[in-house]
Amino acid sequence: MKLIIDNANIDDIRSMYEYFPMDGVTCNPTILAKEKRPPYEVLKEIRDFIEEGELHVQVLNDKAEGMVEEAYKIRKELGDDTYIKIPTTKEGLKAIRILAAAGIHVTATAIYTQMQAFLAAKSGALYVAPYINRIDNLGSDGVRTAKEIHDMFRNYGFKTEVLAASFKNSRQVITLCEYGIGATTISPDVLDLLIKNDSVTAALNVFRSDFERVCGKGKTMLDC
Numbered sequence: 370m371k372l373i374i375d376n377a378n379i380d381d382i383r384s385m386y387e388y389f390p391m392d393g394v395t396c397n398p399t400i401l402a403k404e405k406r407p408p409y410e411v412l413k414e415i416r417d418f419i420e421e422g423e424l425h426v427q428v429l430n431d432k433a434e435g436m437v438e439e440a441y442k443i444r445k446e447l448g449d450d451t452y453i454k455i456p457t458t459k460e461g462l463k464a465i466r467i468l469a470a471a472g473i474h475v476t477a478t479a480i481y482t483q484m485q486a487f488l489a490a491k492s493g494a495l496y497v498a499p500y501i502n503r504i505d506n507l508g509s510d511g512v513r514t515a516k517e518i519h520d521m522f523r524n525y526g527f528k529t530e531v532l533a534a535s536f537k538n539s540r541q542v543i544t545l546c547e548y549g550i551g552a553t554t555i556s557p558d559v560l561d562l563l564i565k566n567d568s569v570t571a572a573l574n575v576f577r578s579d580f581e582r583v584c585g586k587g588k589t590m591l592d593c
């Protein structure tokens with residue numbers, strides 16, 4: 370499963386890359402707006418830092434022709450390997466087909482239903498991004514929806530992968546990991562929850578105090 374960071378803050382991204390085996394960065398217009406700087410300035414910094422990692426950037430137009438135009442501008446600014454996030458509306462499906470036919474990497478976003486995912490995959494998207502937590506908040510089951518999409522793609526032999534987004538807790542991520550979905554994009558706070566465990570800290574504290582009883586305070590295998 371690819372591990373992608375859903376954030377546009379370069380300090381957060383640097384920090385997450387330092388500790389976690391990251392595969393790239395996604396953002397959306399809301400995430401970009403939080404940086405309060407010109408979007409391409411922010412994105413170019415991210416592009417330079419993550420080097421070959423995946424970068425997913427969303428268009429704003431709601432008509433297919435405008436989406437396609439934006440996609441070409443994003444690629445011109447940030448490189449041809451940039452994934453263009455296209456909202457999975459009727460106009461979006463048209464744009465996905467045009468872009469995919471031109472060999473452009475498309476991530477179909479704002480996925481709430483299996484049918485949106487099916488249509489996006491059939492139109493040529495390389496990823497579909499179901500919004501796990503937002504689906505949960507509609508009274509449905511985001512994790513189950515993502516798994517059903519993943520299974521459907523395998524049944525049809527689509528090469529499209531699920532890039533699950535919108536997480537609020539580590540359980541949602543772990544369950545999708547067990548299902549073997551292609552990728553998750555996670556905010557820094559939820560990424561931290563994946564490794565935060567008070568039982569681990571407690572176990573390590575016991576190891577340390579036992580060792581220090583014999584070797585002295587602050588001693589390690591370097592200087593005992």
Ligand SMILES: O=C[C@H](O)COP(=O)(O)O
Nearest residue numbers: 375396397503534535536
């Ligand atoms: O681009 C979509 C976001 O990943 C949605 O995440 P959010 O529901 O936490 O805002």
